[in-house]
Amino acid sequence: MNCYDVLIVGGGPAGSSCAWALRHSGLKVAILDKQIFPRDKVCGGWITPPVLTELEIDPEEYAAGRVFQPITSFRIGAIGSTPVDIDCRMPVSYGIRRREFDDFLLKRCGAELLLGAPLKTLERWPEGWIVNQEIQARVLIGAGGHFCPIARRVGAKAEYESAVVAQEAEFVMDASQLANCQVRGDTPELYFCADMRGYGWCFRKGDVLNIGLGRADLHRLSSHVHEFLGFLKSTGRISFDPPAPHGHAYLLYGDSTRDVAGDGYLLVGDAAGLAYSQSGEGILPAIQSGLLAASRIVAGDLGSYRGLLEKKLGGSRYPWLEAFGRHLPPQLISSLAHRLVGKRWFAQRVVVDQWFLHAA
Numbered sequence: 001m002n003c004y005d006v007l008i009v010g011g012g013p014a015g016s017s018c019a020w021a022l023r024h025s026g027l028k029v030a031i032l033d034k035q036i037f038p039r040d041k042v043c044g045g046w047i048t049p050p051v052l053t054e055l056e057i058d059p060e061e062y063a064a065g066r067v068f069q070p071i072t073s074f075r076i077g078a079i080g081s082t083p084v085d086i087d088c089r090m091p092v093s094y095g096i097r098r099r100e101f102d103d104f105l106l107k108r109c110g111a112e113l114l115l116g117a118p119l120k121t122l123e124r125w126p127e128g129w130i131v132n133q134e135i136q137a138r139v140l141i142g143a144g145g146h147f148c149p150i151a152r153r154v155g156a157k158a159e160y161e162s163a164v165v166a167q168e169a170e171f172v173m174d175a176s177q178l179a180n181c182q183v184r185g186d187t188p189e190l191y192f193c194a195d196m197r198g199y200g201w202c203f204r205k206g207d208v209l210n211i212g213l214g215r216a217d218l219h220r221l222s223s224h225v226h227e228f229l230g231f232l233k234s235t236g237r238i239s240f241d242p243p244a245p246h247g248h249a250y251l252l253y254g255d256s257t258r259d260v261a262g263d264g265y266l267l268v269g270d271a272a273g274l275a276y277s278q279s280g281e282g283i284l285p286a287i288q289s290g291l292l293a294a295s296r297i298v299a300g301d302l303g304s305y306r307g308l309l310e311k312k313l314g315g316s317r318y319p320w321l322e323a324f325g326r327h328l329p330p331q332l333i334s335s336l337a338h339r340l341v342g343k344r345w346f347a348q349r350v351v352v353d354q355w356f357l358h359a360a
């Protein structure tokens, strides 16, 4: 039996951040992941500056030999309408590739890595857990993403939750695709669905293109993706068919009822359901929750994690507005927002500043 103080199940940003924050704790920590790294992860790969500061990542060091695309503007609109360009005049976000980023975080985190090893069995023992009948751990961190086996074990039923579902393709463009792509690296393009229940994106990072669409509604996702690709082609943003997309899902913070802390375990990242509600940004809250979980382990106080996580990620900024909105028919809100999204002031002040960059 291999014995650890902490076993982290999942080596994405949530799990590796937790391990990284425990690297000087004196605790014996391991990360178990079913995949061998570097591995692909369905994701746009857009990160905001606090990701770098929270993890003390030197942008220059990171950018050496890896994709690191500064973002200085956004193109915002609705599918089928004319978009507006919002120039932020300085880098306000970055584009990374998840197979590089997650591998970078995992390799420097200091934990023992048990890769290519899915969690198969999980049993309780008096002082903790037994995993796969060969690993003992006092504390278990569920960092296995939306379908995390630890989250499932403590009651999550992913198939019944109202998650965001998404499809995405990321690929290196060949010479002909490069010549037929009008999307600029410094300007991700975001196009909202007519009912405002999701949006599509077209995000270039050097020669890499990332195209996807996510919706808070799992019906007819493929036909929304098809419509979006048709729109991109009809407007000349791309003049070729991207490869077949891959799908995934995540829960928005506020929609999740998962119990993030319990006897001998904590859930972090997508396993806890923490993505920002309007943008779907999940990497930052995954990292923040991983760091917070580590601090609670060191403090020997897992019970305070739930409350501190709520404090960190915050409740609603505009509770009065949300309360007011709850009394309006959803169709009215969607139609209003759909009309506003192509207006410059709304795209800048609300979509970019508030929804995507969390500006005060």
Ligand SMILES: Cc1cc2nc3c(=O)[nH]c(=O)nc-3n(C[C@H](O)[C@H](O)[C@H](O)COP(=O)(O)OP(=O)(O)OC[C@H]3O[C@@H](n4cnc5c(N)ncnc54)[C@H](O)[C@@H]3O)c2cc1C
Residues within 6 Å of the ligand: 009, 010, 011, 012, 013, 014, 015, 032, 033, 034, 035, 041, 042, 043, 044, 045, 046, 047, 117, 118, 119, 143, 144, 145, 146, 147, 148, 149, 166, 167, 168, 212, 214, 247, 248, 249, 250, 268, 269, 270, 271, 275, 280, 281, 282, 283, 284, 286
């Ligand atoms: C299409 C799409 C686009 C997105 N775009 C963005 C974006 O641009 N920016 C952003 O901030 N967020 C984005 N997100 C959200 C973001 O991808 C997630 O919030 C983030 O990856 C969560 O990190 P995590 O570490 O919690 O989980 P993950 O990154 O999912 O990592 C979980 C790890 O657990 C492992 N695992 C799973 N099951 C097991 C098991 N049984 N045994 C062992 N290991 C297991 C997996 O192999 C994986 O490595 C997007 C999501 C989707 C679906």
